[in-house]
Structures are given as C-alpha cells and as structure tokens.
Amino acid sequence: MNKRFLLPLLLSLFSSFALANEIELEHDPIPTDRASVLRGAEQVATVCSSCHGLKYVQYRSLLDLGIAKETVDVWRGDKPLNSAMKPQMAPDDAAAAFGVTPPDLSLMAVAREGGVHYLYSYLMGYGVGANGETTNRIFTVTKMPDVLGISAASDAKQREEISAKAKDITAFLNWAADPRAGDRRSLGIYVIIYLLIMTILLFLWKKQIWRKIDAMEKL
C-alpha cells in the first residue's frame, strides 16, 4: 500500500466519524450521590409519574434506597408496596391527550444512544420555535410538554435551578435503570483486589517453577 493511497483513506475515515454525531449532547456530569438521587426520586414520583410509569421499579425498592416510609406511602396511595410505580393517568387517556402513550421510564437512562447525557440534554433541550411553539432540539417530534419550563426560563439563576432539577431526575432514572449498580461496584472492588493478589502469587509461583527452563538458551 503506498502513501498516496493511505492519506485519503484516513481522511475519509475521519470525515465519516464527524458525520455520525450530528446532534450535540450536553455532557455535563450527572451526579450519582444519594442526595441527588433522592431529590430526583421526589421529582419523578410527584411530577413525571402523572403520565409515566416505571414498571420495573417497585415502591418497596424506594425504601431500600433510603426514602422514608411515610413519603413512599404518600406516593403510592392505595397501591401495595410491591406494586410497580404506575402512572397516575391511565395510558389510554394519556394517549388520547398527547397522541402517544408516554413511554415507561424504568430503562430510559440506558435506552438511548448517549445514555444519561441524552436524557439530560432532552430535558434541557426545549426552546421556542419561529411561530412561538415549543420545540425540542434533541427529540424534535416529542409530544411531551416542557414540564421543567426551560424554554420559558430567561435569567441565569432560573436556568441553573432547572438544570439542577433535570440532573436530579436523570440521576434517579439512572439508578432506576440498574438498581444493583451500587452493589456491583462495591463487590467488584473486592473481586479485583482478590484477583490481583492471586495473579501476583501465581506469577511468582510460575517464575519459581520455570526458573531452570528460563535459564536455558532461547529457542
């Protein structure tokens, strides 16, 4: 392969790479601390769940997360503790009102390219179009109204507050998508430490067994 051919090849590789990312996501760090997740839980349970359900998240698991029993009781109403978080509005009514059934949010933090950054960018992506209508630059055909009010927020302080709220909601939905992630990481640290110690010991043992062979002439 000669060099005159190689350069256009590399260039065409990079140009197609640039094409692949047309929608710019906002890559603000999404918090993972408990306080943010709890604040997000409140937002989701009181605002989002008017229309959206989380069919894989049971109210019981909110107790494990550290939310007070009384608070969970208010959120669940007359539904049992092991019930999934269902939307307050019946899906059919919501479909009639908005034109689509509001999607389930259990896995929303991992179900879009970009993950949590997509979700946050979407919540923050509302704006005002040329004819005064509300638009969303991330998901242009969305039927969801701008619940957080970012499209109407004018001053920096207001935007800051809405941004914080969007991050909390994203943080909670990120937890909801994989509630065992915390257990997984804390167990993972011990597993890796154990394996590293084992690797070092096996390496020394291997050296010991192989020392005569290693001293021989290379083949």
Add this chain to the structure above:
Amino acid sequence: MFKSTLAWIDQRFPLTHFIKNDLADYPTPRNLSYWWNFGSLAGLVLVMQLVTGIFLAMHYKPDIATAFDSIQHIMRDVNYGWLLRYMHSTGASAFFAVIYIHMARTLYHGSYRAPRELLWWTGQGLLLLLMATAFMGYLLPWGQMSYWGAAVITNLFRATPFFGEQVVVWLRGDFQVGDATLTRFYALHFLFPFIIVGAVMIHLIALHTVKSSNPRGIELKPKDNIPFHPYYTIKDMLGVAVYLVVFSAFVFFVPNTLIEAANNIPANPMQTPAHIVPEWYFLPFYAILRSVPDLAGGVAAMGLSVLIFAAMPYLDRSRIPGGARYRPAYRFLFFIFLADMLVLGYVGAVPVTADTAIVGRVATEIYFLTFLLLPWISKKEEAYLIKRGLPPAVEEFLQNNANKKH
C-alpha cells in the same frame, strides 16, 4: 485402598494412562509464548458460559410477551442475577476476543500448516458453531437490536438459490421473526454449547495427535519438550488469573459498554431502529456483506470471508517452516490483514455513506487479496530467503525434508 481402586479402574478404563499421557507428562515445547495461553482460556470461557447460561435459563422465559421482562426480573429480583447476566453477556464478547486472538496466533506462527490441517479445520468448525450460538443467543433478550439483527440476518438466507423464501420461513418458523423464532433460537442456543463441547473434544484429540506447534514452526528435539505438568499447568493458571482481572473489570465496572442502547427497548416489529448494527465480533464480516452491492454476492462474499481461513494450509506454499518468525513478507502480510480487519470493523459499525462505501470496498478487496496473493508471495519470499541465506535451524529443517524424500 486408593491404589487398589485405581488398579481396578485401570483394568477397565485407561484413567492412569490418560492422566499420564495427556495431562501430566504430555510433551510440550518449552518455547511457547503467552499467546499459546488462549486455547486453554477459550476452554475456561466455554465452561463459564455454560454454567452462567444454565442458571440464567432457570429464570428466563422464552416467550415474546415475557422475555424482555424476565431479563429485568433477573437483573433486579434474582439474587446475584445481575452477576449471572453480566457475566454471560460480557462472556460472549470475551469468547470472541479470546478465539480471535487464538486464531491470530495460529495465523502469525503458521500453526495451521502440515501436519496440523485437521486441527485447524476443527477449529474452523468451532468458530462457525460459536458464531451461530452467539447469534441465536442475542435474540433472547428480545430488545430492538435483538429483533432487527435476527430479522436482517435471517433475511440474508433469501439469497439461497431456488428455495430462498422457504429457507427463511423454515429458519424463522414463521413469515416474520416472532414467537416461533424466539422459542427455536432458545432451544438451539441451549443445545449448541453441548455440541461445542463435543467439537472441542475432537479439537483436543487432533491437538494431542500432532502436539502443539511452537514459535519456530520447526518440531523441537525431544530434549526441548517439557512435561505439561507442572510447567504449563502453572502458566495456564497465571493466564487465567490475568484474564479474570480484565474480565471482572468489564463485568463489575463497565458491563453496559457492549450492550447497545437500542436493546434496552423491547422489540417492536413496527419500528425499525435508526441504525442496525450487529455485535462487534461480527462487524468486519458485516462490512464485507455490505460492500457488495448485490444481496447474493454479498452473502457469498461474507460466507467466503469466514470459510477462507480453512484454505490457509494450501494457500501457504512456502517450504520455509512456520509463520512470521523466519518470513518477513508473511509477517508484513499478517499485519496488513490485521489492520484491514480493524478498518472493516469500523466500516461495519457506521452508517453507509459514499465515503465508507469506498473504504469498505477497498478493505474487502484487500481482505481477499491477502489470502489470494499468499501462494505467490510465499513462493517469491521462499526464493528470496533461500538466495539470501537461511538460519542454521531452517537450513537443517529443509535438509531433513529433502533427505526424507529420497
């Protein structure tokens, strides 16, 4: 007591003979590099996939109404279900990574060459079985990518001459990918690993007949072989430990990197995802498929791109032994092939544009040319190397071969 029991068994079954000849004293070249660890690693990955898979099967429900939910049930409600599932999904990728390295080592060192053709071909069969198993397993979570991946790939069989339509319906069990497809893929995904275990036995019998190759590509003198135990038992264990560190890093810290976002949406036959991509281990072959404009041609090229490895013992015509060690042109060709695989993998992962189509086509041509030019290149290289003068070990090897003929 132990001795008399063993004697009783040995009269009826060659247990001691097997342990002595095939495990403990099994003669192994002393100069194997760490690249030779990947065979035993593949065995370990197979066992881990079998064990995690059987436990997953206890909680999974192969029905389009419940499959997706049952995965979430495993992830959330089953004790350590997340660990089983992530080990299994990461394990699928790990299996291909290990097998591809195992194959790359075989190609680099020319281990497929006589007398190891059957060893190589049984390995080729194992690769096909592994691909089929992974493809069917990917449907089971019943996500969007599961569904559309299976729809696209089964649809390729439309290219079958005369019986295209019938073959597609036969594979799917229905006119579309649906419940019938899910249940049959589940049944076969459970069955195939056991066929793989059987095929691995055949692979190992072939290995123990011809014994391991080595980086020189020349059979070593008996004094340069060492017993498998303790030398390679400890070396394989060290390899396993290093592998487990890397594997655990994926399982515990980034298990989702290899799961497509679209597969966290339940399958929806009414809505095509914006961009259907297969798993990373199929990307180079998928790129070859898409690089040929016509369906039948694309399918043929893709099939050939996997099967052409089997021709290697005949394509490599050099009398110089082994692979890259003594053969600079062969080594150069190997790295061209490797780089080309990476380019094809990239092309397979991105949407088709005018640019990627050209890159894909050129990379496909290079892919096949590296194989098809090998007979000529290996002969040219042989003539050049002989003229330049060979290392004594190679000279001796050629002399011995010449003497055998007379």
